[in-house]
Amino acid sequence: MLYIGVDIGGMSVKAGVVDEEGKILFKDTAVTNAQTPAEEIAADIAALIRSVADRGGAPLSSVGGIGVGSPGSVNDAAGVIRYSCNINFRETPLAALLADKTGVSNVKISNDANCAALGETLFGAGRGAKNSVTVTLGTGVGTGIVVDGRLLTGNQSAGAEGGHVIIKAGGEKCGCGKRGCFEAYASATALMRQTARAAERHPESLLAKMAKENGIDGKTAFIAAKAGDKTAKRVVSDYIRYVGIGLVGFANVFYPEVFIIGGGIGKEGDALILPLKKFVAKNAYGAEFNPPIDVVAATLGNDAGIIGAAALAMQD
């Protein structure tokens, strides 16, 4: 059986034909206009779905279902997008709209980060795991939680916002307006702030020199640390400790088989993953008696959304 996975972004919509092994057989992209009324966006998405299905050898009359990942707040069970910062969705019953426009009755929808987490867990870095937490270290920190092979999203899908778990009461201000959130310590944005502060305190460091010459991004501290700079090493180890504290918190409630680390910072590879794995093994509650928890980097890249959305449609 073949499925259609759709990944809605602020600038474009991607859709693909996906088989039961999570392999994309064909995919394409269409531009979205965020200002377009929701009904028209739905029509554009349906047109892309039809086109991809036709060209991908999966006529809509034969597909097992359509899965959709959308940015914003989604009520999965209702098939409704409550709101989205980037696109003109407000209480939009997108699942019903797409079912109507495509003639496919099985249309599932969830938040895009949740879809990516499901894709990575079932068909990517977590292949084989039934319990995972995917943590995306990007501009913000996103989390996707899989329990017994299915997404955990909370009452009316209002949960799985692990970026806003408080890891330091009274600490750094977060973009959400609260203090001490995981995101305020573990996002790429937070790492850049930590890098800037260290460069200012240690103007003699390589880190400061690099910051002055090229500016700061999420890679600056990792690059300087690899070159042996002490200040940068400290920034990186403090940053990894913060990420680890968040993972340990998730471990102590979910005790997953695997943490999957995605986002821009997730691309740092072993320099990030190995110390994180060690930190979790040392600090998760009861870790000395309990099954080990793996920590791995995400592997599906930009395809995670399409594959995970299709995986959503594969489930009852």
Next chain:
Amino acid sequence: MLYIGVDIGGMSVKAGVVDEEGKILFKDTAVTNAQTPAEEIAADIAALIRSVADRGGAPLSSVGGIGVGSPGSVNDAAGVIRYSCNINFRETPLAALLADKTGVSNVKISNDANCAALGETLFGAGRGAKNSVTVTLGTGVGTGIVVDGRLLTGNQSAGAEGGHVIIKAGGEKCGCGKRGCFEAYASATALMRQTARAAERHPESLLAKMAKENGIDGKTAFIAAKAGDKTAKRVVSDYIRYVGIGLVGFANVFYPEVFIIGGGIGKEGDALILPLKKFVAKNAYGAEFNPPIDVVAATLGNDAGIIGAAALAMQD
């Protein structure tokens, strides 16, 4: 259909006949000897089960199943108690032992705090909820998590240890050896420490006077606060803020319908529950758009364990 619920404690075992509405029809208690070999403890428990079943009008040949709550680390799916600090269980296949000794094939087992949480959610304070987090504020902080009407316990049931989620990186030392755990701020033990510190800093306060005359327990600060003492009011509001920070963390991942607060401190009633509810409503991520989260005090008291264990046996 009737079920048998068993609640194992360090000093005694309680068992009861429970109907499908979570009502205890008959119950009894037997003394346990923690030093007895596991096989003998299992025989004693089986004897209590038989006795309660006979006297409670629920012959074992007719019951729907037996549920057991045990202290310590339990592998629910395997029916095995990995270890327990208080009782002589080490990798003890208690579910199989009890099935063998009672002739009842459906024997389920979980950690006692999980059972109590399931009981409160389905038949107590959370009646009607499908998603809850029960937080027990006692000597330590226990958590029991219900998702879609079932316990969430993590891989091999090693999770649901929410007392050891870190809410203040680098903060107070916890009994588990780590720093900044929720338990180190929100347990009755933590409240007593916070009370003692405040009494020392403010020897002129009513709180200090009470501490000197009667010693300190988990109620001292609440009593002095009710009498209008400023120092005590500050202790209580700081304590409630810490409990709230933990709840908000759980809200942001689980987004439950209800938090159920148990344990000794849970008995403080509105002085605790109302400000907690306000804190969660103000601080949970997206709370202004999402369904409200209720905060209530546990209502089943010491019966929660028996009822929750029986509820476990009622589930597939």
